[in-house]
Amino acid sequence: MQQRVLKVLEFHKVKEKLASFSASSLGKDKVSQLVPATKYDEVVKSQLQTDEAATILRLKGEVPLGGITDIRAHVKRAEIGGALNTHELLDIAGTIYAARKLDRFVDGLKEEEISIPIMEGYMEQLIIYPELERNIKNCIDEYGEVLDGASEKLRGIRQQLRSTESRVREKLESMVRSSNAQKMLSDAIITIRNDRYVIPVKQEYRGAYGGIVHDQSSSGATLFIEPQQVVDLNNVLQEAKVKEKLEIDRILAELSAEVAEVAKDLLANINILAEIDFMFAKAKYGKYIRGTKPEINDKKYIRLVQARHPLIAEDIVVPNTIELGKDYTSIVITGPNTGGKTVTLKTLGLLTLMAQSGLHIPAQDGSEIGVFSAIYADIGDEQSIEQSLSTFSSHMVNIVDILQKVDYNSLVLFDELGAGTDPQEGAALAISILDEVYQRGACVIATTHYPELKAYGYNREGVINASVEFDVDTLSPTYRLLIGVPGRSNAFEISNRLGLNMAVIERAKGFVSEDSNKVENMIASLEASQKRAEAEWKEAEQIRITSEKLHEELEQQMQGLNEQRDKLMEKAAAKAEKLVEDAKHEAEQIIRDLRKMRMEQHASVKEHELIDAKKRLEGAVPTVKKSSSTKKQEMVNQTLELGDEVKVLSLNQKGHLVEQTNEKEWQVQIGILKMKVKSKDIQYISRPKQVETKPLATIKGKDYHVSLELDLRGERFENALMRVEKYLDDAVLAGYHRVSIIHGKGTGALRVGVQNYLKNHRSVKNYRFGEASEGGTGVTVVELK
Template structure:
């Protein structure tokens, strides 16, 4: 990519901003070399790296890299047997440790985010932890070799501390000695040539035995190392020499440990650099609110809400731009201000950013095609706010573009044809655009020539666009409108700036009729386009309203269905609970009946029948709840059916109560059930009843039995005997009077009647019959 174009489109500034966000010299090196890639595969891989860096940055912030210089030369030196310094060794261990730490963090992140590319790279590093541990054991963060690095070093330093203490004690004793104090200039100890010295008056120097190391500037003081201290100093110096040799030996051994691992350390440095660079790109994207663009293999542009990253977000108006699909040339017209140039630079810069693996300052849905080169002719390397160039510089650049550009290139012209006679310049511009269009080269050009506005209307594959302009403030709004040519607003701007109205009228009078017609046509088309756009937006809003209502209706239906299913589930659970409770109560009743049977009050066969009939209330545990295919057979009263909506409970049809609905007796319950929720089990038995002459017994059996005041057990025994007599007496319906009271007697009798062989149905008494104080029984 041409370096001049990168500079013209402000890409160099983007590079500097990304570089500033890197934390390591390796990341900075990659950032400084940031350029568009030579193929789309590498560009997509770089975008994936930026995406993983963005995930890490969002979840973890900036990584904690080791703060070191460039260690590649250090590692190489260790690889050929060189001896590294303590600071260099510590920096290598720190780098290895930070790489190991990042490997662990990325591995953990993989469980909840996609950072697999870098996680694999860090995990593949076979970093020498034993080397790290050994270096940290021997060297601290201030690059000091620790006493524990070797036993010899520890002993030497212990001896040095002992000698130093003896020296300090000796010289302190001399300071306190009255025989010496008279010769001293000051009661202090100074250091000269790394030796402890006394400040002795020059006239008394001969009285203090020792070595003179220095003299004051005035000559009045000699700095003398006392003789007995000098001996200790010599001993200390000997230990220091031994210490230096031991430390050199330790550094040599540690450097030798580094040598076998130079390859993996260099690989770790590369991975750290790549990750640092990726996170720096992510940090830049986060600061600019940039998104990952989709790279298209075709040379197209589809920018959604795009903005120049160097414009203030608070005032910049996003651009919607597309190029290369339905048309290949875009001519941006309008006032001769910075608005058109900003649009041009935004397209070029975002294209360069995407092809370099950077996120772009646009909205989701942005697609940027693969361009092998981006060419730009934007004046004399102007800034966004300026528009200055010469015709010759334009032509030199344009000739080079025509010579080099291909059908996969993107060409940007600012004020094409400017800098010469307007008529000739416009004609030359149209010839250049024709050449580029014939070669299929995607081109965007800005102009204020009316001839080029007409050219865009009459040339296939070319459309007009304009940057809207606020005449009141004399500033562009940066809103790009496709399909609408821009006006120059020369008269309006001049009037706003204070040019006399008379001069403006003279200018209008001198305007060519053809130019005036073009401006009128542009105004008319602009109004029509705006009207069409407004109609489109209204239709879009209406569609959105309809879609919103549809979604609300679907949500309401869904909620109602969920509520219906909840109610059905609750009802099913209540029915099952009721059946289980009834079964338990029946078992309790049977237990009590058994006790009574033992005393002879109830017959054994009655007990067996009661148990069998009670068990019919329980659901079949092997029942398949899956709806079966039901026949269209006609049902009839007395048929035995399975009620599918009641978990397969069995029931008997009593009567048809409506279209497709039956009254079904399920145990003691009578329910309205739809035909589709029933499955026929068995037809009602057709029993031929023989003609029998029954003689009504005249034993005084009443159609009403009063059991009020009795216990449940007493009442059950009496009711059982009574029902046998009532059947023999030919009654079809009888009434049991049990009273209201606490309801215990009533509930106990109803539980018993549910399974009685003599009872077909029963009900509570109606008005005039006794109400809830009686139970009316239809005999079988």
């Protein structure tokens, strides 16, 4: 793809927004290198990758990608024998931890039997070294300080350091608290100069303490003296510090050597993590633009359903359906300036670039994109009526270059073809250029002002006219694309609306040729026919919707009647059953009496006759078959709404409706699992009543309280992130809109980790450092959604 074309179609702006969804600098690097693929297999693979990531985001909401750092430079330096510093080693440990966390996440997806072949392939290539991560974290804390427990020798050295330092301070404090101190010292403090403990002595008493002078004040009135009594102890302290540094260097060298042993695997891991970050950045961008996965074909066929330009605000962009490459391979869009012709051209070109880059496109489901080996564009933003020869020349330079390279597998976009020169010559050139591109077999869309090109669309096979709609009543364009209808001049209508004398307009019409009038009338008739057809279609669609609603209401009424009938039958059966049961009890009593009589009076009543009588009585109990309509409620269509409790018939599981993806499909929450289910596979159960939301204090008890601040100082990195996660959940439940997270300044590791976590949290709207009065960079203020 030509860089000039990518710039003209503003593909770089799409990449800038895409980069903002990357979780690491690795993902941003991948975005910066992104160029549209030109091979069908590569485009299909890239789209499948994005779609799988979008599926995971839809089911899980987020993916743990925090902590990934570009450690390639660190690893390569370790590989050639260099010693890494503490922060570089922490970056390596953090990246290993991120890979391990991601591996656990993918294992969870596999346990839920979610199909993720691409992610599984990446994770199989990932080699994780938890032991290296553990060794680094056992030696270095989250602030980049080497821990005492890094080695027994270091522990002993630091114990000696603390002991010696304590003795030095005790001796100096006794001097500072002495009776002469107030007279001889400038201030009763202990300070440090040249890494040695000193006290501030007035100039005139410099001989009172002896020792070494390390510094003096700017006025010379105060000398910073190391008294003779602590010189030896300070020397011991300095020796211990040298030993400490040597031991720390040895520990860091050992850890660096461990990194060097697995350098190749770590570098391979970085490449895989970069791919995964890039994969989910594409999916997040697709969600941001409400994009869908287009079907990819190798037949140069484009069908964009209600496509939107991704760089135009959603509240003002006008969706358009565009088709090219099947019944016709050339579209000529005519119409006035500022009507949206150029935007339509750029929308088709940019969405094709996005699709060939593996991105989802802002269009409805059912859209399809062909793979082109090259896209050429001659698009100028010049809207002035005073076009000079130089403008025409610059356009022709581009067109000449395009005609030298275009082939059957190209998509060509011409904006204002032939503009900037004599209208007759310009129109003739435009027709000839379009013929040349068409004969090469390329797909082409061209916009033009020239009325001669309206006839071109009718006289050429494989070419169709189009225009952008203009509302004469409001004197403004609607930006709707009309395929099959050429643009017509609205000059007379606009002039009339603006108040121009009708006599002047009629006289002007007399100067227009009869053929031109016929063409304009034909175009007006086409526009009216298309509007009438659209209106009739909308009316028919409304009738269809109303009919379906009436059908559903009738079925519900039938179900109600069936249920009422079944209840009456059940009630009658219960009454009959009670009557028979009473009769049976009475008959049993009679039989007992008869038996008693037979036993006592030797009456000639036979036993089998008594049993037969009892069976006949039992057979008299009625049984009522319940209506299948109450047991098979799934056969009755219900009007489903968000929040309804439903049953997924194929899984025999209950859930709740959380989103309607299209007319025939819903997203159902079953426990922790979200899945798409066809409407015909859903049985309505009930609709929950609206319950007033109670504040957190009511939910968790009147004594429950969530602070407006979370203090993480002194926490280890992993524990800190766990606390942040729980705290944000509690704050959202409490209804807070802004909270503060205190992480301290320190080395910045905890601050960066917290802010990386906040960047991807679903409930975080924005975050910033605190003001000077709020704690400055030691505090992050978080705005919640």
